[in-house]
Amino acid sequence: MHKILALWAVPRSTSTAFEWMMRQRGDLDCLHEPFGETWYQGEAPLWPRWKDGDKITPGLTLESTLADLLQRAERGPVFIKDFPHYIIHMADEAFLAHFDHAFLIRDPAKTITSMYDKWPDFDEGEVGFAQQRALFDKITEIKGTCPPVIDSDDLLEDPHHMVARWCESVNIPFIESALSWEPGARDEVSWWDGGSFHANLRNSDGLKPQKRKYVELADTPARVQDVHSRARPHYDHLYQFRTTAR
Numbered sequence: 001m002h003k004i005l006a007l008w009a010v011p012r013s014t015s016t017a018f019e020w021m022m023r024q025r026g027d028l029d030c031l032h033e034p035f036g037e038t039w040y041q042g043e044a045p046l047w048p049r050w051k052d053g054d055k056i057t058p059g060l061t062l063e064s065t066l067a068d069l070l071q072r073a074e075r076g077p078v079f080i081k082d083f084p085h086y087i088i089h090m091a092d093e094a095f096l097a098h099f100d101h102a103f104l105i106r107d108p109a110k111t112i113t114s115m116y117d118k119w120p121d122f123d124e125g126e127v128g129f130a131q132q133r134a135l136f137d138k139i140t141e142i143k144g145t146c147p148p149v150i151d152s153d154d155l156l157e158d159p160h161h162m163v164a165r166w167c168e169s170v171n172i173p174f175i176e177s178a179l180s181w182e183p184g185a186r187d188e189v190s191w192w193d194g195g196s197f198h199a200n201l202r203n204s205d206g207l208k209p210q211k212r213k214y215v216e217l218a219d220t221p222a223r224v225q226d227v228h229s230r231a232r233p234h235y236d237h238l239y240q241f242r243t244t245a246r
Contacts, residue, residue, distance in 0.1 A: 001070075001073050001074060002073045002074070002075075002076050002077040002078065003073070003077050003078070003100050004069055004070075004072075004073050004077075004078040004079075004080065004098055004099050004100065005028070005077070005078065005079045005080070005099070005100045005102070005170055005172070006079075006080050006082060006099040006100065006101055006102070007019070007022075007079070007080070007081045007082070007102050007103070007104055008082060008083065008084050008101065008102070008103050008104070008132060008135055008136075009081060009082070009083060009103070009104040009105075009106075009132075010083060010104075010105070010106060010108075010111055010127065010128045010129055010132055011083065011111060011114075011115055011126065011127065011128065012106070012110070012111045012112075012114035012115050012118075013104055013105065013106035013111055013152050014104075014106065014152045014155065014156065015081050015104050016032070016081065017207060018081065018104060018155070018207070019032060019079075019081040020181065021163065021178050021179060021181075021207055022079050022081075022178070024175075024177070024178035024179075024180075024181055025175045025178045027077070027172075027173075027175075028076075028077050028078060028079040028172075029072050029075070029076055029077070029078045029079070030078075030079045030080075030081075031069070031072075031078065031079070031080045031081075032080075032081060033080075033081060033082050033083065033086075034065045034068070034069065034080055034082065035062060035065055035080075035082045035083075035086040035087050036082055036083055036086050037057075037060070037065075038060050038061060038062050038064075038065050038086070039062075039085075039086040041054075041055050041056060041057050041060070042056065042057055042060040042061055042062070042065075043056055043057060043058050043059060043060055043061060044056075044061065046086075047123075047125070047126065048123040048125045048126070049121070049123050049126075062086075062087065062090060066095070066098070069098070070098065073098075083128050083131075083132075084128055084131040084132045084134070084135040085125065085126070085127075085128035085131040085132075087135075088131040088134055088135055091135055091138060093142055096138070096139060096142065100170060100171075101139050101147040102147055102148040102149070102150070102166065102169070102170055103132065103136055103147060103148065103149045103150070103238060104149075104150055104151075104152065104155075105132070105149060105150070105151050105152065105235055105238045105239060105242065106151065106152035106153070106235075107151075107152070107153065107235065108127075108129055108228050108231040108232055108235050109217045109228060110152075110214075111127070111129075111231075112127065112217070112220075112224060112227055112228050112231065113214045113215055113216065113217055113220060113224070114214050115127065116214070116215065116220055116224050117214040117215065124227050124230075127227060127231060129230075129231035129232075129234040129235055130230070130231070130234050132234065132238065133234035133237050133238060136149070136237075136238055136241075146241045148166060148169040148170060148243055149238050149239075149241045149242045149243060150162055150165075150166055150242060150243050151239060151242045154242065154243075154244065154245065155207065156207065156208060156209045157209065157245075158245040159179055159206075159207035159208065160176065160179065161245035162243070162245050163178075163179060163207070165243050165244075165245060166243065169243060179206050179207050180205060180206035181205060181206060182205060
């Protein structure tokens with residue numbers, strides 16, 4: 001059995017750009033939010049805004065998703081980017097033992113305003129900071145050591161050194177050429193809504209800082225600011241364990 005390397009992120013954290021970098025390597029079978037597809041579009045959707053008539057896929061369950069990942073790992077190493085709130089309810093020690101774990105965090109003021117820009121009616125259950133912390137703490141307790149944590153701002157400020165440090169921490173070779181790519185279609189990461197969330201990625205040519213175009217947190221409704229206030233302590237908790245470039 002080869003490793004299944006899981007990057008546990010939160011929405012709007014540059015995680016898909018990180019995934020795209022991992023796809024450029026060519027040495028891993030990369031999957032885009034496989035548990036997320038099940039959570040949103042499986043035969044028994046779990047997302048809080050689901051309503052009759054929304055898309056479902058018969059036969060697609062969290063259990064079938066895990067079985068598929070294990071089958072892929074029989075053939076070679078696997079990388080997934082996914083969100084803890086999709087799996088936290090089933091993340092017991094047996095489930096977690098299938099993966100090598102790492103975490104990508106981002107300032108919730110940036111994440112939540114970006115979510116609000118895309119989904120003004122987002123539900124707090126889709127944000128995931130509390131679940132990310134819970135998963136991190138559970139893995140730390142089981143393993144006795146903290147899994148690797150990288151912060152999105154650190155990653156984009158110094159992608160070369162941050163990715164090199166991350167690769168070292170998860171025991172894979174650093175491939176510098178994977179940090180750059182050509183702009184273009186990103187169909188591999190577009191199971192949701194035709195990929196409307198990934199316009200920046202389609203236009204990008206590598207891991208680098210990007211100008212934000214979202215509203216400021218102070219200009220969002222009180223509901224959004226309340227979500228941020230509850231998310232912030234969980235981000236701060238993981239931030240203290242983050243890897244730095246040097």
